[in-house]
Amino acid sequence: MIHARGLAATFVTGKGKNKREVRAVDGVDLDIAEGEVVGFLGPNGAGKTTTLRMLTTLLRPTAGTATVNGFDVVADSVQVRRSIGYVSQMGSTFSQALAGDEVADHGQLYGMSRRDAVARGQELFAQLQLDGLWDRMPKNMSGGQRRRLDIAMGLIHDPTLVFLDEPTTGLDPQARANLWEHIAKLRTDRGATVFLTTHYLDEADALSDRIIIIDNGTIVAADTPENLKSHVSGDLVHLEFAAAEPVTHAAEQLHRLGATEITTDGFGVRARLRGSAKVIPGLLRDLEAGGNTLDSIEILRPTLDDVFLTLTGRSLRDAESAVDAEEVSDEISA
Numbered sequence: 001m002i003h004a005r006g007l008a009a010t011f012v013t014g015k016g017k018n019k020r021e022v023r024a025v026d027g028v029d030l031d032i033a034e035g036e037v038v039g040f041l042g043p044n045g046a047g048k049t050t051t052l053r054m055l056t057t058l059l060r061p062t063a064g065t066a067t068v069n070g071f072d073v074v075a076d077s078v079q080v081r082r083s084i085g086y087v088s089q090m091g092s093t094f095s096q097a098l099a100g101d102e103v104a105d106h107g108q109l110y111g112m113s114r115r116d117a118v119a120r121g122q123e124l125f126a127q128l129q130l131d132g133l134w135d136r137m138p139k140n141m142s143g144g145q146r147r148r149l150d151i152a153m154g155l156i157h158d159p160t161l162v163f164l165d166e167p168t169t170g171l172d173p174q175a176r177a178n179l180w181e182h183i184a185k186l187r188t189d190r191g192a193t194v195f196l197t198t199h200y201l202d203e204a205d206a207l208s209d210r211i212i213i214i215d216n217g218t219i220v221a222a223d224t225p226e227n228l229k230s231h232v233s234g235d236l237v238h239l240e241f242a243a244a245e246p247v248t249h250a251a252e253q254l255h256r257l258g259a260t261e262i263t264t265d266g267f268g269v270r271a272r273l274r275g276s277a278k279v280i281p282g283l284l285r286d287l288e289a290g291g292n293t294l295d296s297i298e299i300l301r302p303t304l305d306d307v308f309l310t311l312t313g314r315s316l317r318d319a320e321s322a323v324d325a326e327e328v329s330d331e332i333s334a
């Protein structure tokens with residue numbers, strides 16, 4: 001469905017002395033199979049949208065090659081566009097037209113007859129819970145309804161491959177959950193392949209068969225959410241004792257078992273431990289036998305943020321807030 005090799009995009013910004021090159025995407029390889037739902041994850045500015053724009057033919061790669069649905073993104077750009085659905089970050093509805101007309105017009109742009117475009121549009125309105133909104137202007141719809149309208153426009157010509165750029169950004173939790181159901185149905189009901197960019201970890205986790213993480217323009221990981229969580233970073237183990245004495249012994253035992261990030265405080269010890277389910281029972285038996293009374297034990301499965309932290313040395317959440325802070329200070333100094 002999608003194959004990319006060494007895909008790169010370099011932008012030149014500024015003029016004169018301020019001129020500089022931004023390597024937005026720096027040699028990306030991708031292989032996405034039919035029927036997969038792939039979450040493309042990364043912090044602000046990582047290169048997600050730029051990659052998507054190259055795959056959807058909106059931006060010509062500076063280097064590398066990519067085929068989408070068997071068509072080359074440069075040589076066969078028209079065929080690529082005809083064969084995909086693309087829901088951009090900004091949405092597609094700007095005009096003063098009625099929602100239904102916009103969707104039907106969009107279908108006609110793809111060569112559908114008016115009658116087919118209206119019939120297909122109405123079917124999509126029903127599937128996407130937009131019943132009764134055909135004659136409403138998009139500006140008078142809620143954020144969630146507008147986003148579902150964007151998706152209807154992206155699906156009007158029945159593409160088998162759909163690109164969604166940050167589909168739920170700016171929506172409230174209920175509207176996000178609702179949209180997740182519709183995105184999941186794209187595959188289950190229509191057999192579509194979905195490539196979605198997001199910087200919401202929970203979204204990527206809930207929807208994706210496979211997650212690809214991009215950071216600074218390069219791919220840092222690609223695997224199922226479960227594999228990423230179990231192989232890349234371990235479980236977070238927290239042991240609390242009734243007294244301070246066992247803490248050092250427990251920390252040593254954890255170290256012996258290959259735990260990392262071991263910290264102690266007062267009566268407690270925390271560590272990150274791969275495959276904890278297999279080794280924790282033995283550790284507990286050993287501690288018991290030594291008369292070390294355990295007060296409580298907590299084992300937290302790693303999150304995708306832990307994966308990101310392990311791979312890049314920084315938390316995706318920290319990365320987000322750092323970029324946000326940078327943007328604010330840019331605005332202030334501008």
Ligand SMILES: Nc1ncnc2c1ncn2[C@@H]1O[C@H](COP(=O)(O)OP(=O)(O)OP(=O)(O)O)[C@@H](O)[C@H]1O
Pocket residue numbers: 011012013022023024025042043044045046047048049050051199
């Ligand atoms: N047209 C452009 N001109 C100059 N720089 C650009 C342009 N488009 C993107 N960039 C830069 O390329 C890098 C990657 O941007 P991109 O929009 O692909 O990131 P992203 O991962 O989609 O981020 P976000 O989550 O904020 O949408 C950023 O540093 C961005 O500032």
